Every structure is written in C-alpha cells, then in structure tokens.
Amino acid sequence: MIRTTCTALLLATATLAQAAPLTERNISLADAGKLATDAVAQCQAKGWNVGVSVVDRAGNLKAFARADNAGPHTIEASRAKAYTSASAKAPTQAMMENAQKNPGAANLTDIPGFLLLGGGVPLKAGNEVIGAIGIGGAPGGHLDEQCALAAIEANAALFK
Secondary structure (H helix, E strand, C coil): CHHHHHHHHHHHHHHHHHCCCCCCCCCCHHHHHHHHHHHHHHHHCCCCCCEEEEEECCCCEEEEEECCCCCCHHHHHHHHHHHHHHHHCCCHHHHHHHHHHCCCHHHHHHCCCCCCCCCEEEEEECCEEEEEEEEECCCCHHHHHHHHHHHHHHCHHHHC
C-alpha cells in the first residue's frame, strides 16, 4: 500500500514538473484608464452621468472613472457588471436576456458578485478575453452597453 502511494506520488510530481507555465494576456493599466475615461465621455456626450469600471481577465478592478454628477450606486454597479462579463466572457445584456428566457440560467443571479444587467462587455484581443468594461448610470442597461461598445470601437487599436 505504501509502495503504491509513493509510486503514484512520484508519477504525479513528474507530470507536474513537465507542465509549462501559462502565458496569459491582460489589459494594461494605461489602456484600462484610457478606456474608462473615454467611456465616461461617450456617455456624457449623450447627457448620461455614469461610473465606468475596467477589470482584468480575472475580474480584478484595473481602472475606474466616474462623471461628476453620477450617482453613488454607479460605482458598485459598474464594477459588478465588468466582473460578471469578464467571468462569463459574455456581455451582461445577453446574459440577462438568456436568464429571463431560460429557467436554468436564472440561477446565475445566485453567484456572488454577479449582476445581470446590461452594461458589461468583455474586452478581447483577437478571440482572447483580456478584461471587461462595465458601465452603470445611463437610463437603462442597454444604453450603458451602447456607451461601452462605442468606447471599445473608438479604442479598437488598443486591442490589436
């Protein structure tokens, strides 16, 4: 029994030793800050005072910007939308619509930190998610998403 356990342990250790480190791409601080500032400007041009959070691929906050007259709720709402989008690698508007139509997906609201409201959009370099942006404060999640998409489009060169 001890011999079998030792053999298994040696095989597991040898397998781990052969594993190569992962290389992951992430949004930079400079790019996250530019995207957050530009997204606030996109919304302000439409008369909406919002909060904007940009998170890295793991959902950790990288940058935040908030219009002068944005409500205090926009801070956490934008962060939660960005976290949800980065975690699921999907836009939160689509996730919300899916949860409304699919009873099995409705349980997504039970995941701590998830917010199924429009306004969270993944940031991709090619097909790889490198972060997400979340916006809160426009008069509807679909409008938060419009600002996010406009900011991403205006900064498309950052994601090449």
